[in-house]
Amino acid sequence: MEDFKKFFDGLTEVSDQSWSKFTALFKPDQLVKGEYFISEGQLAKNIGFLSSGVIRAFYRNSEGEEYNKHFFIGPCFIGGYASLITQKPNQINQQALTSCELLVAKYADILSLYQEHQDLERAGRVLAEQFFVQKETREIQLVLMDADKRYEIFREEFPGLEQLIPQYHIASFLGITPTQLSRIRKKMSSK
Amino acid sequence: MEDFKKFFDGLTEVSDQSWSKFTALFKPDQLVKGEYFISEGQLAKNIGFLSSGVIRAFYRNSEGEEYNKHFFIGPCFIGGYASLITQKPNQINQQALTSCELLVAKYADILSLYQEHQDLERAGRVLAEQFFVQKETREIQLVLMDADKRYEIFREEFPGLEQLIPQYHIASFLGITPTQLSRIRKKMSSK
DNA sequence: GTGATTTGTTTACATATGTAAATGAATAGT
DNA sequence: ACTATTCATTTACATATGTAAACAAATCAC
Incomplete structure:
Protein backbone atom coordinates (compact mmCIF):
# COMPACT_ATOMS: atom_id res chain seq x y z
CA MET A 1 0.00 0.00 0.00
CA GLU A 129 -1.91 11.16 -20.59
CA GLN A 130 0.95 9.03 -19.31
CA PHE A 131 -0.52 5.96 -20.98
CA PHE A 132 -0.72 7.93 -24.18
CA VAL A 133 2.91 8.94 -23.97
CA GLN A 134 3.95 5.35 -23.25
CA LYS A 135 2.11 4.18 -26.33
CA GLU A 136 3.67 6.84 -28.49
CA THR A 137 7.13 5.89 -27.27
CA ARG A 138 6.44 2.28 -28.13
CA GLU A 139 5.03 3.29 -31.50
CA ILE A 140 8.20 5.18 -32.34
CA GLN A 141 10.26 2.13 -31.46
CA LEU A 142 8.16 -0.14 -33.65
CA VAL A 143 8.18 2.17 -36.64
CA LEU A 144 11.67 3.62 -36.53
CA MET A 145 13.93 0.91 -35.18
CA ASP A 146 14.94 -2.53 -36.35
CA ALA A 147 14.67 -5.58 -34.13
CA ASP A 148 18.33 -5.41 -33.07
CA LYS A 149 17.80 -1.95 -31.67
CA ARG A 150 14.47 -2.84 -30.08
CA TYR A 151 16.16 -5.76 -28.34
CA GLU A 152 18.79 -3.43 -26.96
CA ILE A 153 16.12 -1.09 -25.63
CA PHE A 154 14.12 -3.96 -24.20
CA ARG A 155 17.11 -4.96 -22.11
CA GLU A 156 17.50 -1.43 -20.79
CA GLU A 157 13.83 -0.93 -20.13
CA PHE A 158 13.25 -4.26 -18.40
CA PRO A 159 16.56 -5.14 -16.76
CA GLY A 160 16.63 -8.68 -15.43
CA LEU A 161 13.39 -9.63 -17.14
CA GLU A 162 15.30 -11.48 -19.82
CA GLN A 163 16.46 -14.01 -17.22
CA LEU A 164 12.95 -14.37 -15.82
CA ILE A 165 10.84 -15.25 -18.84
CA PRO A 166 11.24 -17.48 -21.92
CA GLN A 167 12.99 -16.05 -24.98
CA TYR A 168 10.02 -16.62 -27.20
CA HIS A 169 8.04 -14.10 -25.19
CA ILE A 170 10.76 -11.57 -25.84
CA ALA A 171 10.91 -12.45 -29.52
CA SER A 172 7.17 -11.97 -29.72
CA PHE A 173 7.47 -8.60 -28.03
CA LEU A 174 10.12 -7.57 -30.54
CA GLY A 175 7.94 -8.68 -33.43
CA ILE A 176 10.28 -11.44 -34.62
CA THR A 177 10.60 -15.21 -34.35
CA PRO A 178 12.71 -16.97 -31.73
CA THR A 179 14.95 -18.04 -34.59
CA GLN A 180 15.64 -14.49 -35.53
CA LEU A 181 16.19 -13.43 -31.92
CA SER A 182 18.72 -16.20 -31.61
CA ARG A 183 20.53 -14.90 -34.67
CA ILE A 184 20.55 -11.39 -33.22
CA ARG A 185 21.89 -12.64 -29.91
CA LYS A 186 24.62 -14.55 -31.66
CA LYS A 187 25.56 -11.50 -33.70
CA MET A 188 25.66 -9.29 -30.61
CA SER A 189 27.71 -11.69 -28.49
CA SER A 190 30.35 -12.03 -31.20
CA LYS A 191 31.38 -8.40 -30.91
CA MET B 1 -16.86 27.33 -34.59
CA GLU B 129 -8.52 8.59 -23.09
CA GLN B 130 -9.75 8.82 -26.68
CA PHE B 131 -6.22 9.48 -27.90
CA PHE B 132 -5.10 6.43 -26.00
CA VAL B 133 -7.75 4.25 -27.60
CA GLN B 134 -6.85 5.57 -31.06
CA LYS B 135 -3.23 4.65 -30.49
CA GLU B 136 -4.11 1.19 -29.28
CA THR B 137 -6.27 0.62 -32.35
CA ARG B 138 -3.39 1.66 -34.56
CA GLU B 139 -0.98 -0.51 -32.58
CA ILE B 140 -3.17 -3.55 -33.12
CA GLN B 141 -3.21 -2.86 -36.85
CA LEU B 142 0.56 -2.55 -37.00
CA VAL B 143 1.23 -5.68 -34.99
CA LEU B 144 -1.50 -8.02 -36.17
CA MET B 145 -2.12 -7.21 -39.79
CA ASP B 146 -0.07 -7.40 -42.95
CA ALA B 147 0.31 -4.46 -45.28
CA ASP B 148 -2.44 -5.68 -47.62
CA LYS B 149 -4.95 -5.60 -44.80
CA ARG B 150 -3.70 -2.27 -43.46
CA TYR B 151 -4.14 -0.80 -46.92
CA GLU B 152 -7.72 -2.02 -46.98
CA ILE B 153 -8.40 -0.44 -43.62
CA PHE B 154 -6.69 2.78 -44.63
CA ARG B 155 -9.12 3.11 -47.52
CA GLU B 156 -12.09 2.60 -45.22
CA GLU B 157 -10.79 4.91 -42.53
CA PHE B 158 -9.82 7.77 -44.83
CA PRO B 159 -12.17 7.55 -47.78
CA GLY B 160 -11.16 9.83 -50.62
CA LEU B 161 -7.80 10.64 -49.09
CA GLU B 162 -6.11 8.24 -51.50
CA GLN B 163 -7.05 10.51 -54.38
CA LEU B 164 -5.85 13.61 -52.53
CA ILE B 165 -2.28 12.76 -51.56
CA PRO B 166 0.70 11.03 -53.23
CA GLN B 167 0.97 7.26 -52.99
CA TYR B 168 4.31 7.39 -51.28
CA HIS B 169 2.71 9.06 -48.28
CA ILE B 170 0.29 6.17 -48.07
CA ALA B 171 3.06 3.62 -48.49
CA SER B 172 4.95 5.30 -45.68
CA PHE B 173 1.87 5.19 -43.49
CA LEU B 174 1.51 1.48 -44.18
CA GLY B 175 5.14 0.87 -43.35
CA ILE B 176 6.15 -0.27 -46.82
CA THR B 177 7.85 1.15 -49.91
CA PRO B 178 5.98 2.64 -52.86
CA THR B 179 7.23 -0.34 -54.86
CA GLN B 180 5.52 -2.74 -52.51
CA LEU B 181 2.32 -0.70 -52.42
CA SER B 182 2.26 -0.79 -56.18
CA ARG B 183 2.56 -4.58 -56.06
CA ILE B 184 -0.31 -4.78 -53.58
CA ARG B 185 -2.50 -2.53 -55.69
CA LYS B 186 -1.80 -4.63 -58.75
CA LYS B 187 -2.65 -7.80 -56.86
CA MET B 188 -5.89 -6.32 -55.54
CA SER B 189 -7.08 -4.95 -58.88
CA SER B 190 -6.55 -8.32 -60.59
CA LYS B 191 -9.30 -9.98 -58.57
C1' DG C 1 18.45 -39.03 -10.05
C1' DT C 2 16.06 -40.23 -14.31
C1' DG C 3 13.12 -39.52 -17.87
C1' DA C 4 9.98 -36.23 -20.00
C1' DT C 5 8.95 -31.74 -21.32
C1' DT C 6 10.07 -27.23 -22.38
C1' DT C 7 13.17 -24.03 -24.27
C1' DG C 8 17.06 -22.31 -27.21
C1' DT C 9 20.03 -22.75 -31.20
C1' DT C 10 21.27 -24.02 -35.66
C1' DT C 11 20.67 -25.46 -40.44
C1' DA C 12 18.68 -25.43 -45.03
C1' DC C 13 15.40 -23.54 -47.65
C1' DA C 14 11.47 -20.53 -49.20
C1' DT C 15 9.58 -16.13 -49.63
C1' DA C 16 8.38 -11.47 -48.95
C1' DT C 17 10.01 -7.16 -49.33
C1' DG C 18 13.58 -3.69 -49.99
C1' DT C 19 16.92 -1.33 -53.43
C1' DA C 20 18.18 0.69 -57.60
C1' DA C 21 17.30 1.86 -62.07
C1' DA C 22 14.44 2.38 -66.21
C1' DT C 23 10.20 3.65 -68.11
C1' DG C 24 5.83 5.77 -68.50
C1' DA C 25 2.15 8.84 -66.88
C1' DA C 26 0.56 12.75 -64.71
C1' DT C 27 1.13 17.41 -63.02
C1' DA C 28 2.83 21.96 -62.62
C1' DG C 29 5.23 26.14 -64.17
C1' DT C 30 6.10 29.63 -67.41
C1' DA D 1 1.39 24.39 -75.45
C1' DC D 2 5.87 22.78 -74.03
C1' DT D 3 9.12 21.55 -70.92
C1' DA D 4 10.54 20.09 -66.54
C1' DT D 5 9.25 17.81 -62.32
C1' DT D 6 7.03 14.85 -59.76
C1' DC D 7 4.94 10.58 -59.22
C1' DA D 8 3.66 5.53 -60.13
C1' DT D 9 4.85 1.25 -62.01
C1' DT D 10 7.78 -2.31 -63.40
C1' DT D 11 11.98 -5.10 -63.65
C1' DA D 12 16.01 -7.49 -61.89
C1' DC D 13 18.42 -8.43 -58.09
C1' DA D 14 19.92 -8.57 -53.12
C1' DT D 15 18.79 -9.50 -48.54
C1' DA D 16 16.50 -10.07 -44.31
C1' DT D 17 13.53 -12.83 -42.08
C1' DG D 18 10.19 -16.56 -41.71
C1' DT D 19 9.37 -21.84 -41.76
C1' DA D 20 10.31 -26.41 -40.60
C1' DA D 21 13.07 -29.69 -38.73
C1' DA D 22 16.85 -31.51 -36.09
C1' DC D 23 19.47 -31.13 -32.30
C1' DA D 24 21.15 -29.49 -27.79
C1' DA D 25 20.47 -27.65 -23.38
C1' DA D 26 17.92 -26.61 -19.54
C1' DT D 27 14.13 -27.36 -16.47
C1' DC D 28 10.52 -29.90 -14.30
C1' DA D 29 8.02 -33.83 -12.28
C1' DC D 30 8.05 -37.70 -9.69
Whole structure:
Protein backbone atom coordinates (compact mmCIF):
# COMPACT_ATOMS: atom_id res chain seq x y z
CA MET A 1 0.00 0.00 0.00
CA GLU A 2 2.94 2.32 0.59
CA ASP A 3 4.13 1.61 -2.95
CA PHE A 4 0.67 2.41 -4.16
CA LYS A 5 0.70 5.80 -2.46
CA LYS A 6 4.19 6.54 -3.73
CA PHE A 7 3.26 5.65 -7.29
CA PHE A 8 0.14 7.74 -7.13
CA ASP A 9 1.87 10.78 -5.67
CA GLY A 10 4.09 10.71 -8.71
CA LEU A 11 1.09 11.53 -10.88
CA THR A 12 -0.39 14.52 -9.10
CA GLU A 13 -1.23 15.76 -5.64
CA VAL A 14 -4.31 14.37 -3.97
CA SER A 15 -5.89 15.36 -0.66
CA ASP A 16 -5.86 12.92 2.24
CA GLN A 17 -9.60 12.68 2.11
CA SER A 18 -9.66 11.84 -1.59
CA TRP A 19 -6.88 9.35 -1.11
CA SER A 20 -8.63 7.44 1.64
CA LYS A 21 -11.85 7.25 -0.34
CA PHE A 22 -9.89 6.12 -3.34
CA THR A 23 -7.93 3.38 -1.63
CA ALA A 24 -11.05 2.09 0.10
CA LEU A 25 -12.17 0.89 -3.34
CA PHE A 26 -9.21 -1.45 -3.74
CA LYS A 27 -9.18 -5.01 -2.45
CA PRO A 28 -6.10 -7.23 -2.34
CA ASP A 29 -5.91 -10.10 -4.80
CA GLN A 30 -3.38 -12.57 -6.21
CA LEU A 31 -2.72 -14.22 -9.53
CA VAL A 32 -0.84 -17.47 -9.92
CA LYS A 33 1.54 -17.96 -12.81
CA GLY A 34 -0.43 -18.44 -16.01
CA GLU A 35 -3.63 -16.91 -14.69
CA TYR A 36 -5.38 -14.16 -16.67
CA PHE A 37 -6.32 -10.75 -15.34
CA ILE A 38 -8.28 -9.92 -18.49
CA SER A 39 -9.15 -11.90 -21.61
CA GLU A 40 -10.07 -10.82 -25.11
CA GLY A 41 -13.76 -10.79 -25.89
CA GLN A 42 -14.74 -9.95 -22.34
CA LEU A 43 -15.82 -6.58 -21.07
CA ALA A 44 -13.30 -5.07 -18.66
CA LYS A 45 -14.81 -4.09 -15.32
CA ASN A 46 -11.84 -3.73 -13.00
CA ILE A 47 -8.65 -1.82 -12.79
CA GLY A 48 -5.70 -3.32 -10.96
CA PHE A 49 -2.61 -2.05 -9.28
CA LEU A 50 0.21 -4.52 -9.64
CA SER A 51 2.34 -4.45 -6.49
CA SER A 52 4.68 -7.25 -7.46
CA GLY A 53 5.10 -9.76 -10.25
CA VAL A 54 5.20 -9.72 -14.04
CA ILE A 55 2.23 -9.64 -16.39
CA ARG A 56 2.33 -9.82 -20.15
CA ALA A 57 -0.19 -8.08 -22.37
CA PHE A 58 -0.73 -9.70 -25.75
CA TYR A 59 -2.94 -9.82 -28.81
CA ARG A 60 -3.94 -12.86 -30.80
CA ASN A 61 -4.38 -12.74 -34.56
CA SER A 62 -7.06 -14.63 -36.46
CA GLU A 63 -4.82 -17.72 -36.62
CA GLY A 64 -4.46 -17.72 -32.85
CA GLU A 65 -0.82 -16.63 -32.90
CA GLU A 66 0.14 -14.45 -29.96
CA TYR A 67 1.91 -11.11 -30.08
CA ASN A 68 3.20 -9.67 -26.84
CA LYS A 69 2.86 -5.96 -26.69
CA HIS A 70 3.91 -5.08 -23.18
CA PHE A 71 5.30 -6.42 -19.95
CA PHE A 72 3.95 -4.94 -16.74
CA ILE A 73 6.32 -5.00 -13.82
CA GLY A 74 4.93 -3.65 -10.58
CA PRO A 75 4.39 -1.11 -9.25
CA CYS A 76 2.04 0.04 -11.99
CA PHE A 77 -1.59 -0.02 -13.07
CA ILE A 78 -2.93 -2.84 -15.21
CA GLY A 79 -6.26 -3.56 -16.84
CA GLY A 80 -8.13 -3.43 -20.09
CA TYR A 81 -7.98 0.30 -20.27
CA ALA A 82 -9.34 0.66 -23.79
CA SER A 83 -12.25 -1.60 -22.93
CA LEU A 84 -12.97 0.30 -19.72
CA ILE A 85 -13.07 3.53 -21.68
CA THR A 86 -15.06 2.40 -24.68
CA GLN A 87 -17.20 -0.25 -22.98
CA LYS A 88 -16.40 -2.57 -25.84
CA PRO A 89 -14.90 -6.05 -25.31
CA ASN A 90 -11.17 -6.35 -24.72
CA GLN A 91 -9.03 -7.03 -27.73
CA ILE A 92 -6.17 -7.78 -25.43
CA ASN A 93 -5.17 -10.39 -22.86
CA GLN A 94 -3.18 -9.84 -19.67
CA GLN A 95 -1.63 -12.94 -18.16
CA ALA A 96 0.59 -13.45 -15.12
CA LEU A 97 4.08 -14.68 -16.01
CA THR A 98 4.93 -15.01 -12.33
CA SER A 99 2.76 -15.05 -9.25
CA CYS A 100 1.39 -11.54 -8.72
CA GLU A 101 0.17 -9.37 -5.87
CA LEU A 102 -2.58 -6.96 -6.82
CA LEU A 103 -5.01 -4.38 -5.54
CA VAL A 104 -8.23 -4.43 -7.54
CA ALA A 105 -11.08 -1.92 -7.81
CA LYS A 106 -14.25 -1.61 -9.86
CA TYR A 107 -13.61 1.02 -12.50
CA ALA A 108 -17.21 2.24 -12.24
CA ASP A 109 -16.64 3.10 -8.59
CA ILE A 110 -13.61 5.13 -9.52
CA LEU A 111 -15.56 6.97 -12.19
CA SER A 112 -18.16 8.01 -9.64
CA LEU A 113 -15.46 9.21 -7.26
CA TYR A 114 -14.27 11.47 -10.07
CA GLN A 115 -17.58 13.32 -9.84
CA GLU A 116 -17.03 14.42 -6.25
CA HIS A 117 -13.26 14.86 -6.21
CA GLN A 118 -11.63 16.98 -8.84
CA ASP A 119 -8.15 16.06 -7.64
CA LEU A 120 -8.89 12.43 -8.43
CA GLU A 121 -10.29 13.32 -11.80
CA ARG A 122 -7.04 15.17 -12.41
CA ALA A 123 -5.08 12.07 -11.44
CA GLY A 124 -7.20 10.17 -13.93
CA ARG A 125 -6.40 12.69 -16.63
CA VAL A 126 -2.71 12.60 -15.87
CA LEU A 127 -2.73 8.80 -15.89
CA ALA A 128 -4.47 8.71 -19.26
CA GLU A 129 -1.91 11.16 -20.59
CA GLN A 130 0.95 9.03 -19.31
CA PHE A 131 -0.52 5.96 -20.98
CA PHE A 132 -0.72 7.93 -24.18
CA VAL A 133 2.91 8.94 -23.97
CA GLN A 134 3.95 5.35 -23.25
CA LYS A 135 2.11 4.18 -26.33
CA GLU A 136 3.67 6.84 -28.49
CA THR A 137 7.13 5.89 -27.27
CA ARG A 138 6.44 2.28 -28.13
CA GLU A 139 5.03 3.29 -31.50
CA ILE A 140 8.20 5.18 -32.34
CA GLN A 141 10.26 2.13 -31.46
CA LEU A 142 8.16 -0.14 -33.65
CA VAL A 143 8.18 2.17 -36.64
CA LEU A 144 11.67 3.62 -36.53
CA MET A 145 13.93 0.91 -35.18
CA ASP A 146 14.94 -2.53 -36.35
CA ALA A 147 14.67 -5.58 -34.13
CA ASP A 148 18.33 -5.41 -33.07
CA LYS A 149 17.80 -1.95 -31.67
CA ARG A 150 14.47 -2.84 -30.08
CA TYR A 151 16.16 -5.76 -28.34
CA GLU A 152 18.79 -3.43 -26.96
CA ILE A 153 16.12 -1.09 -25.63
CA PHE A 154 14.12 -3.96 -24.20
CA ARG A 155 17.11 -4.96 -22.11
CA GLU A 156 17.50 -1.43 -20.79
CA GLU A 157 13.83 -0.93 -20.13
CA PHE A 158 13.25 -4.26 -18.40
CA PRO A 159 16.56 -5.14 -16.76
CA GLY A 160 16.63 -8.68 -15.43
CA LEU A 161 13.39 -9.63 -17.14
CA GLU A 162 15.30 -11.48 -19.82
CA GLN A 163 16.46 -14.01 -17.22
CA LEU A 164 12.95 -14.37 -15.82
CA ILE A 165 10.84 -15.25 -18.84
CA PRO A 166 11.24 -17.48 -21.92
CA GLN A 167 12.99 -16.05 -24.98
CA TYR A 168 10.02 -16.62 -27.20
CA HIS A 169 8.04 -14.10 -25.19
CA ILE A 170 10.76 -11.57 -25.84
CA ALA A 171 10.91 -12.45 -29.52
CA SER A 172 7.17 -11.97 -29.72
CA PHE A 173 7.47 -8.60 -28.03
CA LEU A 174 10.12 -7.57 -30.54
CA GLY A 175 7.94 -8.68 -33.43
CA ILE A 176 10.28 -11.44 -34.62
CA THR A 177 10.60 -15.21 -34.35
CA PRO A 178 12.71 -16.97 -31.73
CA THR A 179 14.95 -18.04 -34.59
CA GLN A 180 15.64 -14.49 -35.53
CA LEU A 181 16.19 -13.43 -31.92
CA SER A 182 18.72 -16.20 -31.61
CA ARG A 183 20.53 -14.90 -34.67
CA ILE A 184 20.55 -11.39 -33.22
CA ARG A 185 21.89 -12.64 -29.91
CA LYS A 186 24.62 -14.55 -31.66
CA LYS A 187 25.56 -11.50 -33.70
CA MET A 188 25.66 -9.29 -30.61
CA SER A 189 27.71 -11.69 -28.49
CA SER A 190 30.35 -12.03 -31.20
CA LYS A 191 31.38 -8.40 -30.91
CA MET B 1 -16.86 27.33 -34.59
CA GLU B 2 -20.07 25.33 -34.78
CA ASP B 3 -18.05 22.26 -35.78
CA PHE B 4 -15.84 22.91 -32.84
CA LYS B 5 -18.77 22.92 -30.43
CA LYS B 6 -20.23 19.83 -32.02
CA PHE B 7 -16.96 17.94 -31.78
CA PHE B 8 -16.50 18.98 -28.19
CA ASP B 9 -20.02 18.04 -27.13
CA GLY B 10 -19.22 14.55 -28.36
CA LEU B 11 -16.63 14.22 -25.60
CA THR B 12 -18.59 15.27 -22.52
CA GLU B 13 -21.03 17.90 -21.33
CA VAL B 14 -19.67 21.33 -20.56
CA SER B 15 -21.49 24.31 -19.07
CA ASP B 16 -22.04 27.39 -21.21
CA GLN B 17 -19.80 29.40 -18.97
CA SER B 18 -16.92 26.92 -19.24
CA TRP B 19 -17.42 26.70 -22.97
CA SER B 20 -17.22 30.44 -23.53
CA LYS B 21 -14.08 30.74 -21.42
CA PHE B 22 -12.60 27.81 -23.28
CA THR B 23 -13.31 29.07 -26.76
CA ALA B 24 -12.04 32.52 -25.89
CA LEU B 25 -8.56 30.97 -25.78
CA PHE B 26 -8.66 29.92 -29.44
CA LYS B 27 -7.60 32.20 -32.28
CA PRO B 28 -8.15 31.46 -35.97
CA ASP B 29 -5.12 30.55 -38.05
CA GLN B 30 -4.24 29.04 -41.43
CA LEU B 31 -1.58 26.77 -42.82
CA VAL B 32 -0.60 26.67 -46.46
CA LYS B 33 0.25 23.37 -48.12
CA GLY B 34 3.64 22.19 -46.93
CA GLU B 35 3.71 24.35 -43.81
CA TYR B 36 4.46 22.76 -40.43
CA PHE B 37 2.27 23.00 -37.35
CA ILE B 38 4.93 21.38 -35.17
CA SER B 39 8.47 20.20 -35.83
CA GLU B 40 10.65 17.65 -34.10
CA GLY B 41 13.13 19.03 -31.63
CA GLN B 42 10.91 21.94 -30.67
CA LEU B 43 8.88 22.23 -27.54
CA ALA B 44 5.14 22.14 -28.23
CA LYS B 45 3.28 25.11 -26.82
CA ASN B 46 -0.02 25.16 -28.65
CA ILE B 47 -2.91 22.90 -29.29
CA GLY B 48 -4.88 23.25 -32.49
CA PHE B 49 -8.34 22.41 -33.67
CA LEU B 50 -8.30 21.52 -37.35
CA SER B 51 -11.52 22.76 -38.93
CA SER B 52 -10.67 21.80 -42.49
CA GLY B 53 -7.74 20.39 -44.43
CA VAL B 54 -5.36 17.44 -44.13
CA ILE B 55 -2.28 17.22 -41.95
CA ARG B 56 0.19 14.38 -41.81
CA ALA B 57 2.06 13.41 -38.67
CA PHE B 58 5.41 11.73 -39.24
CA TYR B 59 8.65 10.66 -37.62
CA ARG B 60 12.11 10.81 -39.09
CA ASN B 61 14.71 8.14 -38.38
CA SER B 62 18.41 8.83 -37.91
CA GLU B 63 18.98 8.67 -41.69
CA GLY B 64 16.34 11.32 -42.25
CA GLU B 65 13.82 8.94 -43.78
CA GLU B 66 10.23 9.84 -43.02
CA TYR B 67 7.56 7.55 -41.62
CA ASN B 68 3.97 8.78 -41.66
CA LYS B 69 2.07 7.71 -38.64
CA HIS B 70 -1.25 9.50 -38.97
CA PHE B 71 -3.37 11.67 -41.16
CA PHE B 72 -5.51 14.29 -39.47
CA ILE B 73 -8.65 15.24 -41.29
CA GLY B 74 -10.70 17.96 -39.65
CA PRO B 75 -12.64 18.33 -37.49
CA CYS B 76 -10.21 17.09 -34.84
CA PHE B 77 -7.53 18.24 -32.46
CA ILE B 78 -3.91 18.36 -33.55
CA GLY B 79 -0.66 19.19 -31.79
CA GLY B 80 2.40 17.67 -30.20
CA TYR B 81 0.41 16.09 -27.45
CA ALA B 82 3.23 14.01 -25.99
CA SER B 83 5.47 17.06 -25.90
CA LEU B 84 2.76 19.18 -24.28
CA ILE B 85 2.36 16.55 -21.59
CA THR B 86 5.98 15.76 -20.90
CA GLN B 87 7.47 19.16 -21.67
CA LYS B 88 10.13 17.42 -23.69
CA PRO B 89 10.83 18.31 -27.34
CA ASN B 90 8.60 16.89 -30.04
CA GLN B 91 9.75 13.69 -31.68
CA ILE B 92 7.11 14.19 -34.28
CA ASN B 93 6.31 16.58 -37.14
CA GLN B 94 2.89 17.72 -38.30
CA GLN B 95 2.73 19.18 -41.79
CA ALA B 96 -0.15 20.47 -43.87
CA LEU B 97 -0.81 18.37 -46.99
CA THR B 98 -3.48 20.83 -48.11
CA SER B 99 -4.28 24.35 -47.00
CA CYS B 100 -5.77 24.20 -43.52
CA GLU B 101 -8.12 26.20 -41.33
CA LEU B 102 -7.30 26.07 -37.64
CA LEU B 103 -8.19 27.38 -34.23
CA VAL B 104 -5.14 27.62 -32.00
CA ALA B 105 -4.76 28.03 -28.23
CA LYS B 106 -1.88 28.04 -25.78
CA TYR B 107 -1.92 24.73 -23.95
CA ALA B 108 -0.80 26.40 -20.72
CA ASP B 109 -3.93 28.55 -20.76
CA ILE B 110 -6.07 25.47 -21.10
CA LEU B 111 -4.29 23.81 -18.21
CA SER B 112 -5.06 26.73 -15.96
CA LEU B 113 -8.70 26.67 -17.00
CA TYR B 114 -8.77 23.08 -15.81
CA GLN B 115 -8.11 24.32 -12.28
CA GLU B 116 -11.30 26.35 -12.12
CA HIS B 117 -13.61 24.21 -14.22
CA GLN B 118 -13.95 20.56 -13.44
CA ASP B 119 -16.14 19.97 -16.46
CA LEU B 120 -13.27 21.10 -18.68
CA GLU B 121 -10.81 18.93 -16.80
CA ARG B 122 -13.18 16.07 -17.45
CA ALA B 123 -13.22 16.89 -21.14
CA GLY B 124 -9.43 16.85 -21.01
CA ARG B 125 -9.46 13.44 -19.37
CA VAL B 126 -11.91 12.07 -21.90
CA LEU B 127 -9.86 13.46 -24.76
CA ALA B 128 -6.68 11.87 -23.41
CA GLU B 129 -8.52 8.59 -23.09
CA GLN B 130 -9.75 8.82 -26.68
CA PHE B 131 -6.22 9.48 -27.90
CA PHE B 132 -5.10 6.43 -26.00
CA VAL B 133 -7.75 4.25 -27.60
CA GLN B 134 -6.85 5.57 -31.06
CA LYS B 135 -3.23 4.65 -30.49
CA GLU B 136 -4.11 1.19 -29.28
CA THR B 137 -6.27 0.62 -32.35
CA ARG B 138 -3.39 1.66 -34.56
CA GLU B 139 -0.98 -0.51 -32.58
CA ILE B 140 -3.17 -3.55 -33.12
CA GLN B 141 -3.21 -2.86 -36.85
CA LEU B 142 0.56 -2.55 -37.00
CA VAL B 143 1.23 -5.68 -34.99
CA LEU B 144 -1.50 -8.02 -36.17
CA MET B 145 -2.12 -7.21 -39.79
CA ASP B 146 -0.07 -7.40 -42.95
CA ALA B 147 0.31 -4.46 -45.28
CA ASP B 148 -2.44 -5.68 -47.62
CA LYS B 149 -4.95 -5.60 -44.80
CA ARG B 150 -3.70 -2.27 -43.46
CA TYR B 151 -4.14 -0.80 -46.92
CA GLU B 152 -7.72 -2.02 -46.98
CA ILE B 153 -8.40 -0.44 -43.62
CA PHE B 154 -6.69 2.78 -44.63
CA ARG B 155 -9.12 3.11 -47.52
CA GLU B 156 -12.09 2.60 -45.22
CA GLU B 157 -10.79 4.91 -42.53
CA PHE B 158 -9.82 7.77 -44.83
CA PRO B 159 -12.17 7.55 -47.78
CA GLY B 160 -11.16 9.83 -50.62
CA LEU B 161 -7.80 10.64 -49.09
CA GLU B 162 -6.11 8.24 -51.50
CA GLN B 163 -7.05 10.51 -54.38
CA LEU B 164 -5.85 13.61 -52.53
CA ILE B 165 -2.28 12.76 -51.56
CA PRO B 166 0.70 11.03 -53.23
CA GLN B 167 0.97 7.26 -52.99
CA TYR B 168 4.31 7.39 -51.28
CA HIS B 169 2.71 9.06 -48.28
CA ILE B 170 0.29 6.17 -48.07
CA ALA B 171 3.06 3.62 -48.49
CA SER B 172 4.95 5.30 -45.68
CA PHE B 173 1.87 5.19 -43.49
CA LEU B 174 1.51 1.48 -44.18
CA GLY B 175 5.14 0.87 -43.35
CA ILE B 176 6.15 -0.27 -46.82
CA THR B 177 7.85 1.15 -49.91
CA PRO B 178 5.98 2.64 -52.86
CA THR B 179 7.23 -0.34 -54.86
CA GLN B 180 5.52 -2.74 -52.51
CA LEU B 181 2.32 -0.70 -52.42
CA SER B 182 2.26 -0.79 -56.18
CA ARG B 183 2.56 -4.58 -56.06
CA ILE B 184 -0.31 -4.78 -53.58
CA ARG B 185 -2.50 -2.53 -55.69
CA LYS B 186 -1.80 -4.63 -58.75
CA LYS B 187 -2.65 -7.80 -56.86
CA MET B 188 -5.89 -6.32 -55.54
CA SER B 189 -7.08 -4.95 -58.88
CA SER B 190 -6.55 -8.32 -60.59
CA LYS B 191 -9.30 -9.98 -58.57
C1' DG C 1 18.45 -39.03 -10.05
C1' DT C 2 16.06 -40.23 -14.31
C1' DG C 3 13.12 -39.52 -17.87
C1' DA C 4 9.98 -36.23 -20.00
C1' DT C 5 8.95 -31.74 -21.32
C1' DT C 6 10.07 -27.23 -22.38
C1' DT C 7 13.17 -24.03 -24.27
C1' DG C 8 17.06 -22.31 -27.21
C1' DT C 9 20.03 -22.75 -31.20
C1' DT C 10 21.27 -24.02 -35.66
C1' DT C 11 20.67 -25.46 -40.44
C1' DA C 12 18.68 -25.43 -45.03
C1' DC C 13 15.40 -23.54 -47.65
C1' DA C 14 11.47 -20.53 -49.20
C1' DT C 15 9.58 -16.13 -49.63
C1' DA C 16 8.38 -11.47 -48.95
C1' DT C 17 10.01 -7.16 -49.33
C1' DG C 18 13.58 -3.69 -49.99
C1' DT C 19 16.92 -1.33 -53.43
C1' DA C 20 18.18 0.69 -57.60
C1' DA C 21 17.30 1.86 -62.07
C1' DA C 22 14.44 2.38 -66.21
C1' DT C 23 10.20 3.65 -68.11
C1' DG C 24 5.83 5.77 -68.50
C1' DA C 25 2.15 8.84 -66.88
C1' DA C 26 0.56 12.75 -64.71
C1' DT C 27 1.13 17.41 -63.02
C1' DA C 28 2.83 21.96 -62.62
C1' DG C 29 5.23 26.14 -64.17
C1' DT C 30 6.10 29.63 -67.41
C1' DA D 1 1.39 24.39 -75.45
C1' DC D 2 5.87 22.78 -74.03
C1' DT D 3 9.12 21.55 -70.92
C1' DA D 4 10.54 20.09 -66.54
C1' DT D 5 9.25 17.81 -62.32
C1' DT D 6 7.03 14.85 -59.76
C1' DC D 7 4.94 10.58 -59.22
C1' DA D 8 3.66 5.53 -60.13
C1' DT D 9 4.85 1.25 -62.01
C1' DT D 10 7.78 -2.31 -63.40
C1' DT D 11 11.98 -5.10 -63.65
C1' DA D 12 16.01 -7.49 -61.89
C1' DC D 13 18.42 -8.43 -58.09
C1' DA D 14 19.92 -8.57 -53.12
C1' DT D 15 18.79 -9.50 -48.54
C1' DA D 16 16.50 -10.07 -44.31
C1' DT D 17 13.53 -12.83 -42.08
C1' DG D 18 10.19 -16.56 -41.71
C1' DT D 19 9.37 -21.84 -41.76
C1' DA D 20 10.31 -26.41 -40.60
C1' DA D 21 13.07 -29.69 -38.73
C1' DA D 22 16.85 -31.51 -36.09
C1' DC D 23 19.47 -31.13 -32.30
C1' DA D 24 21.15 -29.49 -27.79
C1' DA D 25 20.47 -27.65 -23.38
C1' DA D 26 17.92 -26.61 -19.54
C1' DT D 27 14.13 -27.36 -16.47
C1' DC D 28 10.52 -29.90 -14.30
C1' DA D 29 8.02 -33.83 -12.28
C1' DC D 30 8.05 -37.70 -9.69
